[in-house]
Amino acid sequence: MDAEFLFAEHQQGVFRYLCRIVGRTETARDLTQEVFLRVSRSPAPEADSAGRRAWVFKIARNLALNHLRDTRHEAATVELVESAEPAVQELGAAIRQALAGLAELDRDVFLLRETAGLSYDEIAGACELTVEAVRARLKRARQELREALAGPIEVHRNRPVRCGHVRLED
Amino acid sequence: MSDVHDVIEAFIDGERVDPALLKQALADEAGRDLLIDVLVLRSLVAEQAARRPVATEAPPRSRVSRLRLVVAAAGIAGLGLFGGYLAGSHHPSPAAAPAGVSGAMAPAPTHIIRLENGVDWNEKVGG
Numbered sequence: 001m002d003a004e005f006l007f008a009e010h011q012q013g014v015f016r017y018l019c020r021i022v023g024r025t026e027t028a029r030d031l032t033q034e035v036f037l038r039v040s041r042s043p044a045p046e047a048d049s050a051g052r053r054a055w056v057f058k059i060a061r062n063l064a065l066n067h068l069r070d071t072r073h074e075a076a077t078v079e080l081v082e083s084a085e086p087a088v089q090e091l092g093a094a095i096r097q098a099l100a101g102l103a104e105l106d107r108d109v110f111l112l113r114e115t116a117g118l119s120y121d122e123i124a125g126a127c128e129l130t131v132e133a134v135r136a137r138l139k140r141a142r143q144e145l146r147e148a149l150a151g152p153i154e155v156h157r158n159r160p161v162r163c164g165h166v167r168l169e170d
Numbered sequence: 171m172s173d174v175h176d177v178i179e180a181f182i183d184g185e186r187v188d189p190a191l192l193k194q195a196l197a198d199e200a201g202r203d204l205l206i207d208v209l210v211l212r213s214l215v216a217e218q219a220a221r222r223p224v225a226t227e228a229p230p231r232s233r234v235s236r237l238r239l240v241v242a243a244a245g246i247a248g249l250g251l252f253g254g255y256l257a258g259s260h261h262p263s264p265a266a267a268p269a270g271v272s273g274a275m276a277p278a279p280t281h282i283i284r285l286e287n288g289v290d291w292n293e294k295v296g297g
Contacts, residue, residue: 115215120180120185149211
């Protein structure tokens with residue numbers, strides 16, 4: 001499996017995840033390029049597709065964490081400009097604030113699940129955690145977000161929602 | 171994975187779940203509320219992620235502005251030095267030349283003192 005295939009498969013997920021983590025589209029775009037540059041330069045691990053996916057996201061996560069560490073002092077200058085209605089901007093700000101209130105690793109686990117669609121196994125591989133730890137962190141993150149975003153969740157309860165793919169135990 | 175929350179979340183996340191446990195979890199009102207809340211939360215986060223912030227790049231202002239200031243100050247200082255050098259080299263003014271500068275014309279003497287042999291030139295007080 002070559003870098004081109006991994007790029008085609010995971011570029012969007014990596015970009016969405018990085019957007020959420022770093023909060024800046026241009027930075028996320030640059031980091032996404034850097035992720036796949038590294039992917040192309042490194043030998044892909046001998047693993048199944050889930051393992052390689054976890055590997056790609058592990059690289060993305062490490063780059064994002066390094067970036068955040070390097071630019072921590074500039075956090076106050078981040079300006080998120082959205083071309084949307086005030087109510088939508090307000091909701092966006094509330095979500096960002098709620099996400100920012102999570103523990104760093106809990107937030108990573110949550111975003112890898114919700115923005116990149118990684119499975120528990122893949123998140124465990126990307127974050128070097130056990131599946132049980134992933135489950136616990138995801139549960140805690142969701143609980144905290146439910147509390148922090150109780151208002152918006154209540155407002156949106158009557159809207160149609162979609163449940164993703166489901167697998168029942170064989 | 172016996173907790174109602176764990177079963178519901180695993181179900182929502184596409185992980186394998188025991189149908190009997192799922193049935194039990196969904197029979198619980200808290201389980202149903204959790205199911206709806208997590209799905210709504212997911213849709214909110216997904217919508218926000220899809221609505222990508224535009225032109226969100228905030229340049230590292232402090233570094234850039236400091237760098238610009240230093241470069242501007244260095245440029246101004248360099249221009250000043252170069253301008254001064256040019257002015258000095260193209261418009262030499264002997265009168266304005268500082269003492270000790272080679273090539274400057276000495277003023278004409280107003281008095282000439284001749285040294286004579288045998289005369290003690292040392293001044294003596296009360297002499």
